[in-house]
Amino acid sequence: MAKVELKAPIVEEIKANLEGAKSVVLVDYLGLTVEQDTNLRRATREAGLIYKVYKNTMVKRAIEGTEFAEIAKDLEGPTAVAISKEDATAPARVVANFAKTAPKLEMKSGIVEGTYYDAEGIKVISQIPSREELLSRLLGSLQSPITNLARVIKQVGEQKAEA
Numbered sequence: 001m002a003k004v005e006l007k008a009p010i011v012e013e014i015k016a017n018l019e020g021a022k023s024v025v026l027v028d029y030l031g032l033t034v035e036q037d038t039n040l041r042r043a044t045r046e047a048g049l050i051y052k053v054y055k056n057t058m059v060k061r062a063i064e065g066t067e068f069a070e071i072a073k074d075l076e077g078p079t080a081v082a083i084s085k086e087d088a089t090a091p092a093r094v095v096a097n098f099a100k101t102a103p104k105l106e107m108k109s110g111i112v113e114g115t116y117y118d119a120e121g122i123k124v125i126s127q128i129p130s131r132e133e134l135l136s137r138l139l140g141s142l143q144s145p146i147t148n149l150a151r152v153i154k155q156v157g158e159q160k161a162e163a
Contacts, residue, residue, distance in 0.1 A: 007058060014062035017050050017083050023112040024068050025091040025122055027080040029053070031104030040098050040105070047094045050083040070116040074109040088113050089128045096126030 018024065029037060044051035056075040063069050082091035092110060099105040107122045117125060129137070 007061075010054065010058050011061045014054060014059055014081075017052070017081075018062065018066065018068055021068075021083045021085050022088040023084050023091050023110060024071065025082045025095060025110035026071055026074050026108040027082055027095055028078060028106040028108055029080045030078045032102055036102045036105075040095075040102070043098055044082055044091075044094055047090050048084070048086055049091055049094060050085075051080060053078075053080045067114050068111050071109055071111055079108065087130055089125055089130065092122045092126035093128070093130070096123060 029040075032040070041051055056079055059075055059079070059081060060072050063072060082095055084090040089112065092107065092112070095105065095107055099107070107119055107126075109116065109118050110122045110125070111117070112122075112125055
């Protein structure tokens with residue numbers, strides 16, 4: 001069997017993982033212990049992410065001609081790929097949170113909703129809360145004035161009842 005025939009299923013797997021993905025983050029995992037790597041994989045799995053280590057040449061072939069093609073220039077050295085199909089900021093957020101306990105873990109770059117970001121840009125993206133958290137904050141902000149108005153009306157009603 002030729003090498004190309006052996007590599008084709010891997011390239012197809014990467015393409016399938018990228019299909020419909022909202023974001024992809026490249027991670028340099030060199031220097032992580034086995035325990036740290038296992039914990040990172042667990043954290044990404046719990047967040048609903050795909051986290052895999054592929055050969056750079058396989059990833060380059062898979063992203064050719066896609067919206068993720070721009071990250072090909074960062075595929076050097078040991079690289080893992082974190083992919084999210086649900087929450088666009090999740091890969092950056094999960095990896096950045098884990099990097100606080102494993103300083104050797106570094107984000108190289110990424111594509112978030114079709115836009116390329118370098119390492120600094122991905123760090124900024126990692127600070128954006130999840131969609132659910134943003135919606136709950138918005139709901140809290142919307143409810144606050146209504147709640148305060150209800151309290152004032154109740155207090156006014158109680159004062160008039162006393163008088």
